Amino acid sequence: MEARRSEKPRQDDTGPEAPGFKPVPLARWLWRAYLRSALFPILAIEIGFLATYWIGTLITYRTNIGVIRPAAEDDFARMAQREALAIDSRLASISELASLFAEQATRALAQPYEPAAGEMQRYAFSPERGYATQSSDADGAAAAFYASTTPLSAEQLETVKRSSQLDPLMRSIKQTDPLIAKLYLTTRDSYTRIFPYSESVQSFSPKADLTRSPYYLAADAERNPSHRAVWTAIHVDPATDRWMMSSVAPLYRGNTLIGVVGIDIAVDALVQQVLDLHLPWNAYGVLLNRDGTVLAMPRAGEQAWGFGEADVLEHVDPRDGDADRPEQLNIHQRADTRGLAAAMASGGSGRLDNLRLGGELLHSTWAPIEGADWTLLLLASEDTIVEQAARLNHRLIVAGFGMVLATIVVFVVFTTWLGRRARALGRELGGALSRISQALIAIGRGQRLQAGHLRFDIRDLDRMGEQIVRVGEQLAETNEALVQAQHRLELALMEEQRLTASQRRFISAISHEFRNPLSIIDSTAQSLARRADRMSAESIAERSEELRTAVRRLSEVIDSASVFMSFEQQRNSSEMPECNLDELLQGVRHRLLRQHVDRTRDLRLDPAVIGTSVRCDQAMLRVIVSVLVDNALRHSAAGTEVRIRAEAAGRRLTISVSDRGPGMSEEMVSRALLRPLEHKGDTSGAGLRLARVFAEMYDGKLEIESKLGAGTEVRVVLPLNGATGTAEKEGA
Numbered sequence: 150m151e152a153r154r155s156e157k158p159r160q161d162d163t164g165p166e167a168p169g170f171k172p173v174p175l176a177r178w179l180w181r182a183y184l185r186s187a188l189f190p191i192l193a194i195e196i197g198f199l200a201t202y203w204i205g206t207l208i209t210y211r212t213n214i215g216v217i218r219p220a221a222e223d224d225f226a227r228m229a230q231r232e233a234l235a236i237d238s239r240l241a242s243i244s245e246l247a248s249l250f251a252e253q254a255t256r257a258l259a260q261p262y263e264p265a266a267g268e269m270q271r272y273a274f275s276p277e278r279g280y281a282t283q284s285s286d287a288d289g290a291a292a293a294f295y296a297s298t299t300p301l302s303a304e305q306l307e308t309v310k311r312s313s314q315l316d317p318l319m320r321s322i323k324q325t326d327p328l329i330a331k332l333y334l335t336t337r338d339s340y341t342r343i344f345p346y347s348e349s350v351q352s353f354s355p356k357a358d359l360t361r362s363p364y365y366l367a368a369d370a371e372r373n374p375s376h377r378a379v380w381t382a383i384h385v386d387p388a389t390d391r392w393m394m395s396s397v398a399p400l401y402r403g404n405t406l407i408g409v410v411g412i413d414i415a416v417d418a419l420v421q422q423v424l425d426l427h428l429p430w431n432a433y434g435v436l437l438n439r440d441g442t443v444l445a446m447p448r449a450g451e452q453a454w455g456f457g458e459a460d461v462l463e464h465v466d467p468r469d470g471d472a473d474r475p476e477q478l479n480i481h482q483r484a485d486t487r488g489l490a491a492a493m494a495s496g497g498s499g500r501l502d503n504l505r506l507g508g509e510l511l512h513s514t515w516a517p518i519e520g521a522d523w524t525l526l527l528l529a530s531e532d533t534i535v536e537q538a539a540r541l542n543h544r545l546i547v548a549g550f551g552m553v554l555a556t557i558v559v560f561v562v563f564t565t566w567l568g569r570r571a572r573a574l575g576r577e578l579g580g581a582l583s584r585i586s587q588a589l590i591a592i593g594r595g596q597r598l599q600a601g602h603l604r605f606d607i608r609d610l611d612r613m614g615e616q617i618v619r620v621g622e623q624l625a626e627t628n629e630a631l632v633q634a635q636h637r638l639e640l641a642l643m644e645e646q647r648l649t650a651s652q653r654r655f656i657s658a659i660s661h662e663f664r665n666p667l668s669i670i671d672s673t674a675q676s677l678a679r680r681a682d683r684m685s686a687e688s689i690a691e692r693s694e695e696l697r698t699a700v701r702r703l704s705e706v707i708d709s710a711s712v713f714m715s716f717e718q719q720r721n722s723s724e725m726p727e728c729n730l731d732e733l734l735q736g737v738r739h740r741l742l743r744q745h746v747d748r749t750r751d752l753r754l755d756p757a758v759i760g761t762s763v764r765c766d767q768a769m770l771r772v773i774v775s776v777l778v779d780n781a782l783r784h785s786a787a788g789t790e791v792r793i794r795a796e797a798a799g800r801r802l803t804i805s806v807s808d809r810g811p812g813m814s815e816e817m818v819s820r821a822l823l824r825p826l827e828h829k830g831d832t833s834g835a836g837l838r839l840a841r842v843f844a845e846m847y848d849g850k851l852e853i854e855s856k857l858g859a860g861t862e863v864r865v866v867l868p869l870n871g872a873t874g875t876a877e878k879e880g881a
Contacts, residue, residue: 179571210545222514225527226514233524292349293341376401396414424446500513510531755795
């Protein structure tokens, strides 16, 4: 054991005291390290990496086939929903415009209106053509027509005049969306007004019953009980020979349908929006109507569907109805799309895989266009979706061969480059270590390093530099934290001193409030003790009531002390509980009326406080209001009104108590507002001074307006803690 203790510690053979130890320059040490631990391991790693890359490429290709397809299908479904929603949103905005048009038209027909002199000169009546406009004007007024089945009287002329004030509105609505072709108003007595102006009104049959028109019937109460804007079926406008769809909204006066307004849109513009869709995977969109008939399809789908026209609407004359539509235009009648039709029959959005059209396997997804009751169907080739994964695999293979070639080139030049890089790194690392050494010296001297002072291109050195800067920051922050902690301790001490002084002042302040009730109790008790046998029952009852009043006064003073203590504990709270001001003031009123039973009809609460909620110290507020109301009742005669008012505005709460008592002189007001509560001598105005002290403790103030012989109004203005509630003010 002793021999072992006498042995010298074994030294590392590579340490600075080892035999033959000789330090080498950093650049040479790096060169040797590269040769020993970098060149051959990196070569082995590269070979393993390339092998792993080729195997991973094969696995990735097979995995992508299983991953890309469902991801693409989900994206495809979202595309259909997005495009359908875009069309549906556009139709919904037009429906909202139709509802606005209906609302304004109802108002216009109910209000007398005298148009410009030239407006009524545009109309002419003839038995053959009815009452219709003959020309437009410089501002582009609307066209109008009155069927001769309605006798032209002053009432009908008034309808024409009133409807003319809708021309600017119709012009504005027409300009909001290029999809809008025209707007019209039709009343129940076969009067119609159309914008923009059209000569077609002159060709209307003079005996036409416009209330039997499909668009008018679509808006009546039987077909549209909700009285909202609805869309009609696709129809051909006889004036323009174009496909149209109308958003119609009823006009009601009470429960009576008095007319219909409508907005016509050009269907071919919506169809063109579908034809112009730009979709990935060479996909294309097909527009279907409510019965599954194809309305539009781009040229990309012609071969698969067996069509020769780009726009399927050109296959059919819409004026001939559906009788001449070929079977291949309806997915329910085609053999190769019946499965698709069955899947779409459930309604809503959906998708179907493995749909074969024209010998091609397709993926399909669809979404409804609610406003027009159409369906947007998107189709894409399965081969096209998978082809992207194949292209990706081909690119990965090409990249693999490039990596092999790059590896060979890199290792040819790598050895040559190592020597030069070792020397450069030696200089760079030497400079970095020198900067780190200087930074440590600066920190030791108490200097504070700026962020980014030690930044290096080498990650480990850069991390070390950040840590050194962070240590310097932490040392500085620790010093600042110590200073702040000292400051907080000083503030806490000041707050404790303030609380102690406040409690001392409050105890001194309310001491005299105990003396008066105690003096009354003492004197009354002595009087009862000496003369109880000689006093009448009325006198004893009167003295007992004086004792009860004095006891209640003591209870209020004790409550005030309790409120003060709880207020001192809560005044630093970030937010006080919410208080229903109406309930609080009603409670004060009922409690004081039990003490002043003869003043039940005198004490009034302003109804403006109903529904008002504020955040405040409820107990403190209850004491202040009780003191003010009790003071007003005691200093005013029975039969005179005492009113309580409250108003919460912004972050301030104002409560006022007014009476019609004898009032106060300016000297009495000054004593109540300025004299300390614990002032000895004259005790008049002590209740107001107590309320003032509580208000000032609440960071508020007391205001008094009084005039001898005219009464007194006392207002207490208090700050609110937190946001005030909204008062629901009702009339008296």
